Amino acid sequence: MVTAALSEADLRQRAWDVASRVVDPEIPVLTIADLGVLRDVTLRDGQVEVAITPTYSGCPAMNMIALEIELALEREGFRKPKIRTVLSPAWTTDWMSEDGRRKLREYGIAPPPIGASSRRALFGVQAVACPQCGSEQTELLSEFGSTSCKALWRCKSCREPFDYFKCH
Amino acid sequence: MAAASINISETPLVLYALRRADDALILGHRLSEWCGHAPALEEDMALANIALDLLGQARSLYSYAAEVEGKGNDEDKFAYLRDVRQYRNLLLAEQLNGDFARTLARQFFYSAFADLYWRAMMQSRNPTLAAIAAKSEKESAYHLRHSSEWIIRLGDGTDESHRRAQAAIDDLWAFTGEMFEVDEVERGLIDAAIAVDPAMLKAKWLKTVTGVVAEATLALPKSDWMQLGGRHGRHSEHLGHLLSELQSMQRTFPGATW
Numbered sequence A: 001m002v003t004a005a006l007s008e009a010d011l012r013q014r015a016w017d018v019a020s021r022v023v024d025p026e027i028p029v030l031t032i033a034d035l036g037v038l039r040d041v042t043l044r045d046g047q048v049e050v051a052i053t054p055t056y057s058g059c060p061a062m063n064m065i066a067l068e069i070e071l072a073l074e075r076e077g078f079r080k081p082k083i084r085t086v087l088s089p090a091w092t093t094d095w096m097s098e099d100g101r102r103k104l105r106e107y108g109i110a111p112p113p114i115g116a117s118s119r120r121a122l123f124g125v126q127a128v129a130c131p132q133c134g135s136e137q138t139e140l141l142s143e144f145g146s147t148s149c150k151a152l153w154r155c156k157s158c159r160e161p162f163d164y165f166k167c168h
Numbered sequence B: 001m002a003a004a005s006i007n008i009s010e011t012p013l014v015l016y017a018l019r020r021a022d023d024a025l026i027l028g029h030r031l032s033e034w035c036g037h038a039p040a041l042e043e044d045m046a047l048a049n050i051a052l053d054l055l056g057q058a059r060s061l062y063s064y065a066a067e068v069e070g071k072g073n074d075e076d077k078f079a080y081l082r083d084v085r086q087y088r089n090l091l092l093a094e095q096l097n098g099d100f101a102r103t104l105a106r107q108f109f110y111s112a113f114a115d116l117y118w119r120a121m122m123q124s125r126n127p128t129l130a131a132i133a134a135k136s137e138k139e140s141a142y143h144l145r146h147s148s149e150w151i152i153r154l155g156d157g158t159d160e161s162h163r164r165a166q167a168a169i170d171d172l173w174a175f176t177g178e179m180f181e182v183d184e185v186e187r188g189l190i191d192a193a194i195a196v197d198p199a200m201l202k203a204k205w206l207k208t209v210t211g212v213v214a215e216a217t218l219a220l221p222k223s224d225w226m227q228l229g230g231r232h233g234r235h236s237e238h239l240g241h242l243l244s245e246l247q248s249m250q251r252t253f254p255g256a257t258w
Helices: A008-020 A061-075 A098-107 A119-123 B012-032 B041-069 B075-080 B100-121 B127-155 B159-175 B184-191 B198-215 B237-252
Strands: A027-031 A038-044 A047-052 A082-085 A138-142 A150-155 A161-165
Touching (some): A008 A047, A047 A061, A061 A082, A138 B041, B012 B075, B012 B100, B041 B100, B127 B198
Antiparallel strands (some): A138 A150, A150 A161
């Protein structure tokens, strides 16, 4: 429960902690903080406002994520939290945390390369390491995968197909 | 009783945002018609993914148009409660899917433009349009690569795929000129650096299109006669049929949610 004894800064931090634990419904090993989708948490007259940014324009997980944040905050005693969607600056895979990249790999999804969110990186992927066996002998099967943010690849060493989180 | 259409206060900025939103919604809807019918599973996913990106772009633009208009309309009302004549999309976007070559040729012409357009719009003095552009730009670039590869593969493929790809390009060519049309409504926004002048993009667009078409061993039509009308609400018969499907739920059960 939220108590009056907590300072404004403590409350904001608590709200951030609660929001940051919400996971992506389509990649449940990643929190929205890992993804860089959670942009800001502010407190105004006791009301929490959470700013999130979409990965892709049409990402259907955004509605679900907004609802999950609202519910999580309500459960912790924050009344009527507001969720705001911000478009600028545009989300990039560079915002994904190092921890997030490790968790993705362990989950079986090849993470995007770091510091390469340019058009050239989006198109010029040289080698994607297989998240199962680590081999770089891999090939693209389909530029579009199971969700907007992924492409479908296959490992030529262990023969396993896998998702690759597109650099964006 | 069926839901009635809304009225819109068409200031230049509202109209500008609606026109681009309509392009994305209508083209996205067309692509979604392939869902479950594409020639391969990978392509089913690709077309659905592109449709989803376009739907997302449309939502951002409709929401912005609603905010600028300030009359209580919202993205759903714009999509579900406007008649054919109130839609301002490019005629290209509403053209029938036809065969796979035709769908990809339509996508190629549009994406080659959208890629340049959104990249240029990132410099817009309007911060919301610039933000939408920054998201759409990367998506459009990816879409362009997908359709370019298919044009090359179909054109430089079998006799049959070549014939179909050429027929698609010939049939759709007359709808490409509309992308570069500028009317009085948009001239003011261009002068204010809120909108980009599409005439500035035409040479680059033609270079991209010519390059891919040549690599595909196909040819662009010689004719430069272009069909206009979509931006002013004059559409082909196809749009009404599309809207009757897209809007049927909200028209029949006004305000229905689930």
